[in-house]
Amino acid sequence: MQDRAWQDWATKRIAADYRRSADTHLIPVSMPALPDIALYVKDEASHPTGSLKHRLARSLFLYALCNGWLAKGRPVIEASSGSTAVSEAYFAQMLDLPFITVVPHNTAAEKIAAITALGGQCHYVENPREIYGAARALAAETGGHYIDQFTYAERATDWRGNNNIAETIFAQMECEPHPLPRWIVCGAGTGGTSATIGRFARHHHHATGICVADPAASVFHRHWHDRNVMTHDGAPSLIEGIGRPCVEPSFIPTVVDRMIVVEDDQSIAAARVLSRRIGRLCGGSTGTNMWACAMLVSEMAARGEAGSIVTILCDSGERYRSTYYNDDWIAERALDLAPLEARMERFFETGHLD
Numbered sequence: 553m554q555d556r557a558w559q560d561w562a563t564k565r566i567a568a569d570y571r572r573s574a575d576t577h578l579i580p581v582s583m584p585a586l587p588d589i590a591l592y593v594k595d596e597a598s599h600p601t602g603s604l605k606h607r608l609a610r611s612l613f614l615y616a617l618c619n620g621w622l623a624k625g626r627p628v629i630e631a632s633s634g635s636t637a638v639s640e641a642y643f644a645q646m647l648d649l650p651f652i653t654v655v656p657h658n659t660a661a662e663k664i665a666a667i668t669a670l671g672g673q674c675h676y677v678e679n680p681r682e683i684y685g686a687a688r689a690l691a692a693e694t695g696g697h698y699i700d701q702f703t704y705a706e707r708a709t710d711w712r713g714n715n716n717i718a719e720t721i722f723a724q725m726e727c728e729p730h731p732l733p734r735w736i737v738c739g740a741g742t743g744g745t746s747a748t749i750g751r752f753a754r755h756h757h758h759a760t761g762i763c764v765a766d767p768a769a770s771v772f773h774r775h776w777h778d779r780n781v782m783t784h785d786g787a788p789s790l791i792e793g794i795g796r797p798c799v800e801p802s803f804i805p806t807v808v809d810r811m812i813v814v815e816d817d818q819s820i821a822a823a824r825v826l827s828r829r830i831g832r833l834c835g836g837s838t839g840t841n842m843w844a845c846a847m848l849v850s851e852m853a854a855r856g857e858a859g860s861i862v863t864i865l866c867d868s869g870e871r872y873r874s875t876y877y878n879d880d881w882i883a884e885r886a887l888d889l890a891p892l893e894a895r896m897e898r899f900f901e902t903g904h905l906d
């Protein structure tokens with residue numbers, strides 16, 4: 553017999569948290585060289601747990617609760633590259649549930665600190681591909697529930713509306729000079745964000761294109777071009793949270809109109825330049841988005857098109873002070889960022905990514 557009283561209490565706790573929360577800002581990014589093209593970033597770092605994963609964690613907990621999968625005192629287990637686990641630790645703590653996440657051993661120390669500060673425990677694996685099996689095993693061992701963002705991200709969020717990320721972007725654009733974005737650019741980790749935006753655009757008859765900015769080491773762009781490609785070997789991307797070695801069940805290639813491949817050094821350089829331009833420290837996946845936006849803006853400018861592009865500031869660079877913003881870490885990886893940062897600066901000055 554299900555404990556409906558506990559389920560009611562838990563869903564009300566999450567509803568109350570939602571009521572206390574505000575929407576995230578849509579920030580214009582100044583491009584004086586291109587008066588007819590407008591670029592905006594949706595600041596998802598301003599959620600209480602610091603990333604776009606706050607939305608996903610809320611949806612996953614509600615989905616699991618309403619399916620009757622969570623119970624008082626029953627541990628919640630996740631496989632994560634870090635950001636989702638931070639947000640899930642927040643909701644688990646809110647519901648007095650033990651939370652254990654399996655993370656790759658090289659996850660940023662700042663994220664681990666955030667997970668543990670919220671009462672979560674971390675279980676480390678050497679290879680990022682081991683996170684799923686380890687999470688499943690932990691759930692079996694502890695009698696816990698594996699909440700499984702990679703499977704459920706695309707369906708836990710209501711893609712038709714309910715103030716999902718797509719609905720808020722289109723609403724916030726209403727009074728802008730080009731209210732209907734030509735492109736919305738996002739990354740894919742689970743694929744949930746691109747699935748929500750792509751489905752929402754179709755459902756509401758918006759002509760906006762969905763572009764996924766994908767690290768070079770990721771399987772997603774390979775799979776988008778050839779559906780038989782399901783895995784990609786080689787060194788994993790340095791960009792946390794996006795790009796995967798295996799195609800995840802929540803990645804829906806048919807709602808993506810374009811994939812842009814971005815090298816890790818380009819992502820980090822773009823994150824650094826964008827951070828200086830908007831006065832907010834951005835994470836690496838935001839840099840991946842920014843590089844792709846610069847390519848799309850350059851193409852539009854070359855064709856003489858007017859319009860707008862919206863992208864996502866996925867999480868704050870504060871989480872990566874020891875990595876992308878640490879010159880020793882950059883030097884250890886022999887990354888030469890100066891010429892790429894100069895290219896991105898030139899883009900902002902000229903409106904053309906050379």
Ligand SMILES: Cc1ncc(COP(=O)(O)O)c(C=O)c1O
Pocket residue numbers: 603605633635636705739740741742743744745746792793794835837838866867
């Ligand atoms: C920092 C960061 N950016 C972007 C994404 C991509 O989001 P999604 O999982 O919705 O594909 C993730 C996902 O893991 C992330 O952690």
